[in-house]
Amino acid sequence: MRAIRIFFLVILAIVLILLAVANRDLVTVSLLPEAFAPFAGGQWSLTMPAFVALFLAMVFGVLVGLVWEWLRESHLRAESNRRAQHLADLQREVGHLRKTHAAPRDEVLAILDEAPARKPAVQPAGANLPATR
Missing domain, CATH: 1.20.5 (Single alpha-helices involved in coiled-coils or other helix-helix interfaces)
Structure with missing residues (x-):
């Protein structure tokens, strides 16, 4: 079972590394629509490699799923x-x-x-034999 787990983790690591190497281009992720950005003040966009945005989206999805299930199963x-x-x-x-x-x-x-069960005393060797005539 441990070997299967290690094998699965190695395959997962290889896939994630290949995904990261293939998606190194920079992308800009906007946290607010451009129409609302002036009202909120500041810069509401981040520039990061595409694989970082993908990994963050996966982690966010897993966390939302965990919280959702925890709340659903509270009863x-x-x-x-x-x-x-x-x-x-x-x-x-x-x-x-x-x-x-x-x-x-x-x-x-x-x-x-409360009295312990008493064992009969040890009888001599011929005590159980019938009486002689």
């Missing part, structure tokens, strides 16, 4: 936490019930339950 995490809490409560209740219902109801039974 599942909340339900899982509620069920885990309910399970812990039930386990605590079962443990309490085992202690209370497994307790003997009579003092004599309590004494018998």
Whole structure:
């Protein structure tokens, strides 16, 4: 499994390096439309190699996807936490019930339950044989 992961990472690195070498031309990325730039003040465009713009777009897409899924699955995490809490409560209740219902109801039974099982004493070799006539 580790070899497959390393192989995949090497292939990914090669593809990304080839992509970067093939897209070295400078591009200008505008962050605001030109009509709104005077109102915002400053320069709202960046000049960078094309592969940097592509990599930033991929990273931004991955981050947006992660946040989107995290928000979408928040109700599942909340339900899982509620069920885990309910399970812990039930386990605590079962443990309490085992202690209370497994307790003997009579003092004599309590004494018998607490006494260790006694093994019979070792008998002599011929003790189990029937009596001779």
